[in-house]
Amino acid sequence: MTMTSEQARWFAETFDKLVQNISTAVLGKHEVIRLVLTAMMAPGHVLLEDAPGTGKTSLARSIAATVQGSSSRIQFTPDLLPSDVTGVTIYDQSSKSFEFHQGPVFADIVLADEINRASPKTQSALLEVMEEGRVTVDGITHEVGAPFIVIATQNPIEQAGTYRLPEAQLDRFLLKTSIGYPDHASSVQILQGASVLDRSSQLSPRISLQAVDDMTQLASTVHVDAAVLEYVSRLMEETRLASEVRVGVSIRGGIALMRAAKVWAAVSGRHYVVPDDVKHLVEPVWLHRVVLDPEAEFAGSTAASVMAKILTEVAPPQERQHTA
Template identity: 55%
Template sequence: MTGSEPDHPDPHKEAGTMPVTQEQAYRFQATFDGLCANINAAILGKDHVVRLALTCLLSEGHLLLEDCPGTGKTSLARALANTIAGTQARIQFTPDLLPSDVTGVQVFDQNTGQFDFHPGPIFHSIVLADEINRASPKTQSALLEVMEEGRVTVDGKPREVGKPFMVIATQNPIEQGGTYPLPEAQLDRFLMKTSLGYPDHEAMVALMQDAARRDRAGHVQAVMPAANIAPLSRLADHMTVRPEVLGYVSELATATRQHPHVKLGVSARGCLAYVRCAKTWAISQGRTSVTPDDIRTLAKPILSHRVLVNDEAVFDGVTVDAVLREIFTQVPVPLVRAA
């Protein structure tokens, strides 16, 4: 990224429990915009998805990308890791992948007569779990603990993976033969689900004009140390969310559970994820409180993988998107003044 490095909020200021000030919100917005601009140098024409991915990271969550091959999923993960000077790893999920290939393994050292732990690729800041649904359920389950608690347990001993930590998992929606669909419990651990999609005409032309630069993500320079992510996350946690907005989220979740076409609605974990993301999204816009518009903007990436329609509805052609549109039409929007 060219130009001066964006200002970063003072970690001492957001360490307390005071509400976010307007000055802090503006500084957060400037930092957020600078990070997005840096990533956009590698991912052309996908600013909204980049903002969602960065919101996911700052909300201490994980991202599921369901996309066709060649849309830039790996480039997004690498560009994000390079931007924050974080470590990165790619795990190619295959049917023969073992849980120890992800988490690590204890190896006996004959010289010392002790077992030494060899950490797996999960011990990185940004972990790309490529085609996660091609691995067996046993291997998929190796991610459950680390995605929820930020640690893995090997031979009864828990080991922290550190912060920041984010799993970006990918799925190919076209080739489903020989895959193992992610169980609902694991889907719920992903903070967001979205897709990059193909670039638009202008972005495609720009990519072809710059075809000589084959590794765009590799040219992305760091604009922030990884250690600064945690203070930013704590600052977003102190955003104001009025009771009316919290009630709106609760009513939306209840509506998903009571809808006649839904057999699995939004869980309590999903509601917490919704509010956490809304806080980060709102402060990234330079505001000091969450509005209903933030809730509506984030509805699809946060709710689409947490709502499961029943078999009869699937047979009738009912989609999750249609159910969510109906719910958001029926649930009244609270009147909350923006801040």
């Protein structure tokens, strides 16, 4: 079953209401909000590389308030244990049985703050939950539920005492983006409301968790023509063949781009994906998956410049391919 034009219009209108509501708490960041909501409905997880104080916690709380979901924040530190994230089984003397106490990962929107400060073992515990959607403790599996999105952050400036995320783990994130500092007008507006410590607490819900799940299922029915699939495949292959690249985009990255493109098409009020959807999302979905050759990086090449070159060299399809 493919999404209809009417369903696409409803999806776009509903999505826009969510963005507008969150924007009253996270000012001047429409594009970032749209990307994070796209990841949630793809579904997938987000890596934010930002300096402290740019509104990452406010973004997570605002999304949770808008969709009537729960949110939690995990401050990653070098001494954080995997059980501090996932939960632990404790023996209850009164009932003489073991009880599982859920960790902060059991929330709809989880903010993993400064994930690169935790040990690789703790990082892996979170990334396993992100991939599997469940936690296994003492041989018993516990589902985290849906929707479930992890918004992980890392500070690009202060690297002392940090553990860099390996490329294989970066691949677990659907997209990577940055909130950045607000523009001048938004900064003035934020300063005017400085007495309000948490803007997200003033938000009213716009949609239920069940409706978010319905939107996720609906987005998966967006039509993708064979010509667009061919286009994405060629882009993917070119990232592997580029002389500046040591490791190109994996098939997981290609699947992530298609899932995100379906949501982005629905956000635009369409029931089909066009090449512009792909081109718009290539940077946030693929750049963190590309590993450059050290010599090329030293010479000044960046993942963004390599991707821009590939996009100019690979022509997008001009017409549909009719498949049987």
